[in-house]
Amino acid sequence: MMSEGTAHAARTPLGGSGISVRPVGLGLMGMSQFYGATDPDASVATIRDAIEAGVELFDTSDYYGAGSATPGRPVAGFGHNEELLGRALQGRRDRAIVATKFSARPTPEGRSFFDGRPEYVKAACEASLKRLGTDRIDLYYYHRLDPAVPVEDTVGAMAELVAEGKVRAIGLSEVGPDILRRAHAVHPVAALQSEYSLWERGVEAEVLPQCRRLGITLVPYSPLGRGMLTGSFSRGTEFDRDDFRSTLPKFQGDNFDHNRQLVDELEEFAASTGHTAGQVALAWLLAQHHDIVPIPGSKRLSYVRANLAATSVRLSADDVARLGALFDPARVKGGRYGALNTLADDTAK
Known part of the structure; x- marks a missing residue:
């Protein structure tokens, strides 16, 4: 049953960088690609409203806007998402922690490759600063590894950006423990x-x-399973071709129906607590330790506010264990990515 639980930290440090943030951020990728139609003006308004609602960490990438869920479909363009954030932060920059990424680059054929060369790190940073309309990036991520460049070389170039004051802290994305150790x-x-x-x-x-x-x-x-853990999708839901979920095994056929049954149980538990399924799913993450900052994506302020309210959900140790057992990896059907296996898949989040 629900109990008082451990209170969530008011702020969460980003490693040893000296930067701290409120414990739920906002992922912006869906405002430019992968999850259906986009509306730049509405997205700018949502970002500004999110700042007023208390969001601090905003997550983007130079790549967001360059990739398409379906080969051959039109895209917003490389750098589109950063430009959106830059517009939204005019007059508000000091109220936001800006996280962006580099390394994924589009090809004329509509695919992608990863570039970790030190000279590209510097060039990509300069371009991002310009699109964002700022003189500093708070958290700069190496988006995906370039297999041709030792991680030490790439991180060395990122360290130089920190020394120059253009970047405050560095991060990596989707790497294993050995790469983390070498980079650190x-x-x-x-x-x-x-x-x-x-x-x-x-x-x-x-x-x-x-x-x-x-x-x-x-x-x-x-952190909300690309929307599945919110309970938003009913059995028989079909995703448009320009929706990335249409390519993902967890969202297809019998896998979808099976996974939706697990979400039914999550919704039942959430209803007993007076919260939504999505809020409980985020609270489960926050309950793991005070060193986790989820960045759920949303295009609507109502969802942003609902996600922020997850910090007030209190789960007991028994609740956390029960939810973990419900979604034991052996019970969830379908892998992370589908048969397309394109580089664009690896940058969709």
């Missing part, structure tokens, strides 16, 4: 961004323990 030995890594939620638990075995050994904050993307 070059320059302190403040945050690791990886997929983590009730129904995607792959980081628990090795990555999350390594983060804690090194003092690195985990920033889970898709």
